Amino acid sequence: MDLYYDPVVDEHVSSPMGLIAPVWYLAPQRREVAESAWTMVATLTGLLGGGELSGIEDPTLASLLAWHTGEFVDGEVKARLWEHLDQIFEPSWDHDLGEFTFGFGLDEPHPRGQLNARAMAGWVCTPGAWSRIFNEPGQGRFTQPTVGGVDFPRVAMSEARWDGTALRLAAHPQNASVAGTRTSIRITGLAPDVGWTLIRPDGSTTPIDLSVDPTGTELEIVVDGGGYELRAG
Template sequence: MAPQQAEEARRLFDAACRSARLDQDPELPLAAGRGLGSALVLAREWGLTDLEERLTSAIEASYEPTWDDDRGEFTWGMGLDEEHPRGQFNAFLATAEAVGPGRWTALSAAPLDRCPQVVDVDFPRVALRRAEWDGGALRLGLAPLQENPRQRTEFRIVGVQPGHWQIAGPEGASVRSTDQGLVVDTPLVAADLEVAAE
């Protein structure tokens, strides 16, 4: 409701925060649920830094943030001692990690502009810790699960203009233009890459 009826959503949110006593430090450990994750999304959306700091501290202390090196995944265990993390609970917390002031409204308020995308990444063998267009260049940060410069990985960049492109990055990295987009081929190493039109 926040993007469509901002004033009403904020009024309801403030009342819910008072009712749940989120204007104080939460009692630890927190009960598992998606409510505090959605509260953190809205605190970041509206720039409520005091609430954001309280929630972040309580969530980090209670919800077991965990990086699984074997699977290449970051999740929250929520104190549930379950074999697999809860999807909905983790989805709200992951959303809260990705948002900032005004981003939820921007995502929901209008169609997104079409833009180039990186696809076919060989996850979890390799992940992208950064993928950002900056001044006409795509800046990427590769994060392999296990580095091995003798092995290679490929992915595509779709939605770009065909033509001549160049790549800066680890030795042996290359980019070629095809009718399915740009194909990037690179050694399986942690590295920063930049792909730009010549």
């Protein structure tokens, strides 16, 4: 496989990296080619087949594999790879900031952005999720109920999705000092001609008066991961 071709001197420079490096970009377009290349690397490194992991002590290759693996597999294989990363690449939690990074053994004052970004893309990616961005873009979310005004980074939404009949919400705290506090969020895009009810994690309900304010209807929720529903009727 060409790593690159020079048409001026008509030279082909070959390397397996010519197949491996584009996997992320091929996946939404030629999934079978991308998955074959990923499978080759996963097999050679022992990630597939149950052998001992090898050849992924290098942060660049390890983060590349972590990145690509998220698009193709979940469960035991992904967990095994991440156990390897956690063992050798200096995982670090800043519990005040709520930030996780790998040091990758680079002895640098700040975590390396590119390597961490790649690994985190693989961590958050579930099989096929990257391809769906391009092939099932889901434009409907722009006309459905939407959450705004979240006090980020103090608060992040761990769930915020419209399931067709209800807006499902859960708030995640940045750190222990925020956990269990109350926070305000604003909801836009609620149909005005139906009544809305907020269902709390404990099952209690409250009717919601829609605001005429264009910035939306304000809700107060507890930042503890508990699931809320905003339901019509």
